[in-house]
Amino acid sequence: MKKRTLGLFAILCLAMVTPMTNAYSGGISGQGTGCGGGYCHGTNTQTATLSMSGQPTTYVAGSTYTLSVSVTGGASSNSGGFALDIDKGSLSSPGTGVQINTAANSATHINSNYRSWSVDWTAPSTGSGVVSIDVAVNAADGTGGNSNDVWDTTTYQISEGSAPANNPPSINSLLLSPATASTTDPLVATYVFDDVDGDAESGTTFAWFVNGAPNPGTVGKTLPPLQTTKGDEWYVIVSPSDGIALGADVTSNVVTIINSAPILSSVSIGISNPSTTDDLPVVNTSSDADAMDTLTYEHRWYLDGTHQASLDGQSSLPSLATRDGDSWEVEMRVSDGTDTSAWMKSSAVIIGSTTTNTPPTVDSVDITPSNPATQNNLTATVTSSDADMDSIVSTEYRWIKNGFDAGIDSETLSFTSTTKGDSWSVNARVNDGTTWSTWESSAATTIENTAPVLQSASIIATQVTSQMNISVDAVMIDADSMDVLSFNIQWYLEDVLQPQLNGINPLPSSETMKGQTWAAVIHAFDGSESSLESETLYVDIINSDPFVTVTIDDSINSQQDITLLIESSDDDMDSIETTSITWFRNGFREGSLDNATIVPSSYLGPGQVWSVEVLVTDGEATGLSSTSITISNAPPTAIITVLTESAYAGERVQLTASASSDPDNRIVAYQWSWSSSSSGQSSTSGTDVSFLMPLSGSVSITLVVTDESGAVDESTTVVQALPALPCPSLTSALDDGDVNLAWSWDSQEEANFNVYRNGVLLGQTNKTSFADTPSILGLTTYKLTVTIGDRTLESDCQSPSTQITIDTQAAD
Known part of the structure; x- marks a missing residue:
């Protein structure tokens, strides 16, 4: 379990230096609730200060926390002591000057030479609930008395935290081996178990499959060879478990069971003392781990040690081929159609022999070394005896692997044939030149692990x-x-x-x-x-390089200051100092702004590229950060000025955009649009605009200005139509050759009136009458126009006209 090192400083009870106190100067357990009251140290007011840190707010079951304890206050001395008691969990790893009782639930000082101590506390198991830790500390004056000793005590309640969520385990490197297994080999699943929580493997399951179908008879990681058959295809699905949750299933490689070679265990001639009239039958012991295989046999006969090729294939030697005194042997091997055993020769028999031979005896068979690993050769050691005092002329060996004949007949078994976990034994027999002993077996030995x-x-x-x-x-x-x-x-x-x-x-x-x-x-x-x-x-x-990030608002225009924001940090918690701030305008350093965090707008223009580099240091290494922005164009300001003071219904109003401005550019376009409920919508361009007011209601006017960079601004205003001015009524009359014109004007507005004869201006007056002495005859047209200030009214009724005929008499 990972150890959490948390500083906890607890100050606990120090013993006195009187005879009783001398006993407690070596520590006292079970006094976490206090040191005074005459028990150890007087009845002084508790003026010592117990300082504690590191105790968790909530504990994790089984986790270990380092509790450190110190006391301040009292006489200026280094003498002190403490006691710390827990009601759950256990204490361990006492620090300098600390001892723990045998129950591991109380810690105290060893001597009075310190005022700080440490001890580890391992939290109890899940479900233990609230833990109480009683801590008492004493600051002694070191004089041997207790009159100036001061102490303090505190109890801490630590709640049990919720258990962290369990993460399921996983496995990798799953391997089913051996890759070339026969029916004599167990199949073993090996893998690497991994659990991010550090949980031990518990409850992992193995699902074995043969030829694609489940094989429920095997549940462990090893499949015994008795369950396999030649030609089977085996694989295993492993479900890892930590005892709480199952991880993802992993499927192994597929292993196909190959043929097991047949084993020829013994060969002998069926009659030990044949006569010249006896046929010689061949007796053998053979086996094949593949039960469905059909075995066939080959025979070779030897007369006085010489191969008789003409007799090959004879499973019984006819008596006609023998003579008195012949020494005959037979050699044999067995085949299952795929693999063939080694040749094995029988003991010799003598034709017509009447001498009875006592077979020799194998007394013991041992394997050395006795505890072999995968890098050790195995050697068979045989002791034997012969009742006839015959010499042993030959020894034969049969090595047995996991209960099956391995087909190896040498005295020494090479380590290349062994695998960790194999069980090996060896059978041996001896020959005295005439007869073989019976086979005897050694004790089995298991191949042990070889260290990596x-x-x-x-x-x-x-x-x-x-x-x-x-x-x-x-x-x-x-x-x-x-x-x-x-x-x-x-x-x-x-x-x-x-x-x-x-x-x-x-x-x-x-x-x-x-x-x-x-x-x-x-x-x-x-x-x-x-x-x-x-x-x-x-x-x-x-040292870690310090880290610095600089940012600038990327929407700055030429009318705004650039404000630099610097954020720096250091993974080692080192102090960071900004060593330089360097500004560049269009790639060129602006030295006047070195180490400035603000660039005034007076430095800026639209389209300029400004960049900054900030260098910081932690005293050992530097960190650099840079950023750049392009100064955006400041938009123009659209301003509508209404030049006409009174917007009378039906009369023209004048508006201008000449007050519009752009702080960093030139306005290149003025677009006007206006609309009313009675006259619809109209538009035009240019600095100035004019239009006739409707007879009632209002006009909404919008001005959009555009600068050289394409930035725009818009302004809208509304002009309310004033009631229409009264229309003058023009009359004319002849009087002795004069034409007297008169009209009405009922408005409070001061107006001037222009009088026209046949389109020619005769004069202007602010009166409501005018006299003309024409010098022409015939039909004459008089017209009146009204001006208020510098504008001429444009309503039709504001330009009345009248006609009068001037004849000779009138002219005279």
């Missing part, structure tokens, strides 16, 4: 920062080809073993700090044994 060999190990780098995980790798070999190899790792910090990190790869960056030196000690591991060789790899945790 670590060839080399490597680490990601010899120098890393505190933000890098530290991974290691190894090259390993193992004589046990079916073993799945891994490597064990022990991590050392400043040459001190960190047992809570055993097996962790990579080492998380959260465990490291700048300035530390870590070492990884690597051993190869095959699941049973570690390698004798090891390799130690060192790595130094070096």
Whole structure:
């Protein structure tokens, strides 16, 4: 379980230096609730301060927390003591000057030389509930009395936290072996079990399949050879379990069961003392692990040690071929149609012999070494005797693998034929020149594991920062080809073993700090044994470069200041200083702005590219960040000015956009549009615009201005029509050759009136009458127009006309 190192400083009870106190200066258990009241140290007011940190708010069952304890206050002395009691869990790993009782539920001081202590607390199992920790501390004055001793005590309640969610395990490197298995070989599933929670494997299931169909008779990782048949195709599906959850199923490779060679165990001539009239039958013992195979046999006969080729194939030698005194042997081998055994020769029989021979005896058969591994040859050692005092002239061996004849007949079995876990025995018989003994068997021996060999190990780098995980790798070999190899790792910090990190790869960056030196000690591991060789790899945790990010609002235009935002950090928690800020305009350094965080708008123009570089340092290394923006165009401002003071219905109004402006550019287009409920919508372009007001209602006017960069702005205003001005009524009359014109004007507006005769301006007056003495005869047309200020009214009724005929008499 990973150890959480949390600083906890608890101050507990220190004993007095009186005779009783001298006893307690070596510590006292079970006094976590207090030190005073005359028990250890007087009845002084509790003026010491118990400082604590590191106790978790909620604990994780089985996790280990380091509790550190200190006391302040009282006399200026280094003397002190403490007591710490828990009601659940256990205490371990006492620090300097600390002892723990045998029940592992109470810790106290060993002597009174310290005012700080530490001890590890391992949280109880799941379901234990709230844990109470009683802590008492004493700050002694070191004089041998207790009048100036002060103490403090506190009880801490720690609730049980919720158990972390379990992650299902997984497996990899699943292998079904041997890849070329016969009916005498067990099939073994090997794999690497992995659980991110560190849970042990528990409850993993194995589903075996033969020829695509489930084989429910086998549930473990080993399939016995008795369940296999030649030609079968086997695979296994492994469901990993940590005892809580099943991981994803993994399917192995397919192994096809190949033919097992037939075994010829013994060959003999069926009559031990034949006469010249006896046929010689052949007796054999043979077997085949593939029960469906049909066995066939070959025979070769030897007379006085010489092969008689003409008799090959004879399963019985006829008596006609024998003579008194002949020495006959038969040699035989067996075939299953695929594989053929080695030749095996019988003992010799003598034709017509009447001498009775006592067969020799095998007294013992042993295998050396007695505890072999996969790299050891096995040697058979045979002791024998002969009642006739005959010499032993020949010894035969049959090696038995997992209960089946392996077809190997040498005295020494090469290690290349063995596999870890095989059970081997050897049968042996001896010959005295005439007769073979019976077969005798050795005790079985199991091939044991051979430790793996670590060839080399490597680490990601010899120098890393505190933000890098530290991974290691190894090259390993193992004589046990079916073993799945891994490597064990022990991590050392400043040459001190960190047992809570055993097996962790990579080492998380959260465990490291700048300035530390870590070492990884690597051993190869095959699941049973570690390698004798090891390799130690060192790595130094070096300074991390500081990190800096600079940002600028990317929507800045030429009328806004550029404000620089700098954010910096350091993975080593080092202090960071900004060493330089450098600004560039269109690629050229703007030295006047060095180290400035604001660029005034007076420096800016549309389309300019501004960039900045910020350099920071943590005292050892630097960090650089840069960014850039393009200054956007400031949009123009559209302003509508209504030039006409009074917008009378039916009369013209004048508007201008001349007050519109652009702070950094030139306006190149003015677009007007206006609409009313009675006259619809109209538009035009240009700086100025005019139009006739409707007879009632209002006109909505919109101005859109565009600058050289294409930026636009829009302004809208509404002009309300004033009631129409009264229409003048023009009359004319002749009087002695004069034409007297008169009209009405009922408005408060001061108006001027222009009088026209036949389209020619006669004059202007602000009166409502006008006299003309024409010098022409005939029909004459008079017209009146009205002006208010500098504008002429344009309504039809504001331009009345009248006609009058001037004859000779009138002219006279």
